Amino acid sequence: MRIQLQVALTHLTGRRRQTLVSLTGVVLGVAFFLAVSSLMRGSEQDFIKRLVDNSPHITVSDEVRRPRTQPAERRWADGAVKIRNLKPQTETRGIRGYREKLALIEAIPGLRVAPVLVGSAVLTFAGREEGVTLSGIVPETMKTVSTIQDKMIEGSLDALDVNPNGIVIGTGLAEKFNLGLGRNLTVVAASGASRAMKVVGLFRTGNAAVDETQTFTLLKRAQVLFERPNRVNRFLIQLDDAYAARTVAQRIEDAIGDKSVSWVEASEDILSVLVVRNIIMYSVVSAILLVASFGIYNTLSTIVLEKTRDIAILKSMGFHARDVRLIFLFEGVIIGIIGSLFGLAMGAGLMQALSQVQIKPPGVSEQVFLPIWWGAQQFALATAFAMTSCILAAWLPARRAGRVHPVEILRGAA
Amino acid sequence: MSAVLRAENLVRILPGEVPVTLVKDVSLAIERGEFICIMGPSGSGKSSLLYLLGLLDVPTSGQVWLDGEETSVYGEDDLANRRLEKLGFVFQFHFLLAEFSVIDNVTLPMRRLGRLDESAARARGLELLDRLGVVEQSAKHPHQLSGGQRQRVSIARALANDPLILLADEPTGNLDSVAGATVRQILKDLAHDMGKTVVAVTHDAAFAAAADRRIGIVDGKIDADWRAA
Ligand SMILES: Nc1ncnc2c1ncn2[C@@H]1O[C@H](COP(=O)(O)OP(=O)(O)OP(=O)(O)O)[C@@H](O)[C@H]1O
Ligand SMILES: [Mg+2]
Numbered sequence: 071m072r073i074q075l076q077v078a079l080t081h082l083t084g085r086r087r088q089t090l091v092s093l094t095g096v097v098l099g100v101a102f103f104l105a106v107s108s109l110m111r112g113s114e115q116d117f118i119k120r121l122v123d124n125s126p127h128i129t130v131s132d133e134v135r136r137p138r139t140q141p142a143e144r145r146w147a148d149g150a151v152k153i154r155n156l157k158p159q160t161e162t163r164g165i166r167g168y169r170e171k172l173a174l175i176e177a178i179p180g181l182r183v184a185p186v187l188v189g190s191a192v193l194t195f196a197g198r199e200e201g202v203t204l205s206g207i208v209p210e211t212m213k214t215v216s217t218i219q220d221k222m223i224e225g226s227l228d229a230l231d232v233n234p235n236g237i238v239i240g241t242g243l244a245e246k247f248n249l250g251l252g253r254n255l256t257v258v259a260a261s262g263a264s265r266a267m268k269v270v271g272l273f274r275t276g277n278a279a280v281d282e283t284q285t286f287t288l289l290k291r292a293q294v295l296f297e298r299p300n301r302v303n304r305f306l307i308q309l310d311d312a313y314a315a316r317t318v319a320q321r322i323e324d325a326i327g328d329k330s331v332s333w334v335e336a337s338e339d340i341l342s343v344l345v346v347r348n349i350i351m352y353s354v355v356s357a358i359l360l361v362a363s364f365g366i367y368n369t370l371s372t373i374v375l376e377k378t379r380d381i382a383i384l385k386s387m388g389f390h391a392r393d394v395r396l397i398f399l400f401e402g403v404i405i406g407i408i409g410s411l412f413g414l415a416m417g418a419g420l421m422q423a424l425s426q427v428q429i430k431p432p433g434v435s436e437q438v439f440l441p442i443w444w445g446a447q448q449f450a451l452a453t454a455f456a457m458t459s460c461i462l463a464a465w466l467p468a469r470r471a472g473r474v475h476p477v478e479i480l481r482g483a484a
Numbered sequence: 485m486s487a488v489l490r491a492e493n494l495v496r497i498l499p500g501e502v503p504v505t506l507v508k509d510v511s512l513a514i515e516r517g518e519f520i521c522i523m524g525p526s527g528s529g530k531s532s533l534l535y536l537l538g539l540l541d542v543p544t545s546g547q548v549w550l551d552g553e554e555t556s557v558y559g560e561d562d563l564a565n566r567r568l569e570k571l572g573f574v575f576q577f578h579f580l581l582a583e584f585s586v587i588d589n590v591t592l593p594m595r596r597l598g599r600l601d602e603s604a605a606r607a608r609g610l611e612l613l614d615r616l617g618v619v620e621q622s623a624k625h626p627h628q629l630s631g632g633q634r635q636r637v638s639i640a641r642a643l644a645n646d647p648l649i650l651l652a653d654e655p656t657g658n659l660d661s662v663a664g665a666t667v668r669q670i671l672k673d674l675a676h677d678m679g680k681t682v683v684a685v686t687h688d689a690a691f692a693a694a695a696d697r698r699i700g701i702v703d704g705k706i707d708a709d710w711r712a713a
Contacts, residue, residue, distance in 0.1 A: 379579070386567065392561075481531070
């Protein structure tokens with residue numbers, strides 16, 4: 071064993087009680103750091119998973135971020151071109167040439183895409199009227215990009231294929247109208263066109279706003295109702311790797327020109343709240359380790375004072391200041407390693423206990439277990455934090471010990 | 485001119501509001517294998533001179549040559565290396581590490597130097613303890629030994645890296661006359677039989693009588709006429 075390490079060990083075992091107190095601080099610090107950060111990490115991932123699963127990863131809509139360049143601008147690319155009295159073309163709104171663009175997107179590997187025509191409509195039943203969002207879909211593709219099929223409690227999306235006059239609505243809306251599967255209601259589009267439609271499916275997502283205002287019908291039926299034949303105004307895209315959304319969205323927008331928004335962009339404000347939450351959480355759990363490192367500092371400072379004579383002997387013998395510093399840094403590291411090991415074990419125990427706890431979050435109907443993330447990253451992070459604070463805490467006493475001058479001590483002792 | 489240890493015009497002044505002169509203009513030369521005694525009244529600067537000769541302290545002016553090397557050019561770590569390889573210290577109080585066993589105390593300098601592996605260091609440590617007559621105590625801890633035994637362990641530790649020079653500050657100052665006589669004989673044998681240079685500060689007249697040469701220090705200066713009263 072290295073001599074510096076052996077001296078370090080005798081110092082720690084010589085002050086067993088104080089060493090144990092320091093150690094306890096590190097153990098608790100690591101355990102709480104691990105348990106709390108794993109819970110936060112778990113809930114964050116749970117949250118993002120919901121966000122990612124329940125919304126398209128990328129939504130392409132019939133908007134452009136920049137107006138189309140006018141021919142005059144193209145002709146005099148370097149000149150200052152002022153365009154006045156530009157008369158907007160009266161055109162059918164929607165994604166132009168959607169079939170070609172759809173084919174372009176489908177060619178990108180690792181994604182599934184569904185064309186949708188979204189518009190607003192008013193449903194009337196038994197004298198009651200409700201404004202809703204009516205999405206014209208192709209059931210076959212819609213099922214690949216949305217979880218709506220899993221949320222069906224009666225009927226199915228496929229029933230739309232069988233009955234072109236079918237409509238799928240949420241349970242919230244069904245309760246408002248007080249109707250059930252198989253009933254007919256009237257759909258009136260903004261253009262004034264109206265049609266009687268039959269409820270062929272009911273879904274419940276748990277999100278009240280969706281359940282009360284979202285409805286689905288066949289794409290063809292919606293095109294007729296909204297008087298926009300051969301048009302869609304959305305592509306909903308689901309990726310194999312949700313985290314690639316930003317780059318894939320950019321790629322699609324570059325390719326087809328229509329605005330493509332990834333879920334990351336759409337939920338930027340929510341994600342920034344998560345960042346703030348993480349900062350708060352890490353400050354709090356680090357504070358425990360900070361307190362623990364004060365304990366270590368205190369213990370090691372006491373040992374330096376107590377062992378000044380030993381340090382003087384070692385230095386008179388030919389030990390360098392560096393060797394002496396190393397002794398005390400080793401002491402910090404030993405406390406750090408043992409504290410981390412026990413802390414990780416205790417933290418894992420805490421995590422196990424927490425993962426048994428059931429809660430009922432608002433807006434969710436069933437009980438769920440606390441989401442704990444068991445990733446190795448949090449274990450590594452807790453250990454790294456603990457080791458860093460232990461070494462920092464040992465640094466000042468180590469430096470003081472390294473500066474002990476043997477002659478001063480010998481003069482005092484003789 | 486084969487002096488193993490030479491000092492030229494050594495001066496050591498403690499700086500402060502009232503600077504204190506510990507050593508004044510000391511020059512001396514010590515040959516290999518000599519057994520030298522430094523004597524003088526209490527507070528005259530003997531220990532201070534020994535610290536300078538032992539490279540523990542740095543002179544305010546003047547030079548120390550150790551084994552032919554002028555040492556004022558060395559930094560703190562170089563001086564430590566010279567102490568580790570060429571010098572051994574024995575003090576009035578034994579200065580052993582309390583938590584280490586006797587053998588671990590003796591092997592400490594060897595392990596720091598790192599020339600011997602652990603088992604070889606241990607074997608050498610036991611051999612030294614045996615030569616000093618305390619090998620039976622090797623597994624004990626310092627507090628379980630008598631004063632004389634501790635001082636012999638200290639000498640064994642000072643000899644660990646086979647130094648050129650052994651520096652001792654009142655090595656018998658804390659011992660009764662029998663134990664003191666043993667330690668004195670050991671140091672004398674080290675010089676005369678093993679060719680070690682021994683420089684010892686002492687108040688003990690019998691000790692001084694055993695030495696090859698006596699250097700008197702009064703008021704920080706060499707005083708050739710000084711005789712123990
Ligand atoms: N830190 C200090 N501040 C001021 N004076 C000091 C200090 N240390 C030592 N001295 C003085 O320096 C002088 C030399 O001390 P030193 O220990 O070398 O004497 P010594 O000959 O070894 O004495 P003794 O025989 O009692 O051991 C003494 O007069 C002492 O009072
Ligand atoms: Mg003295």
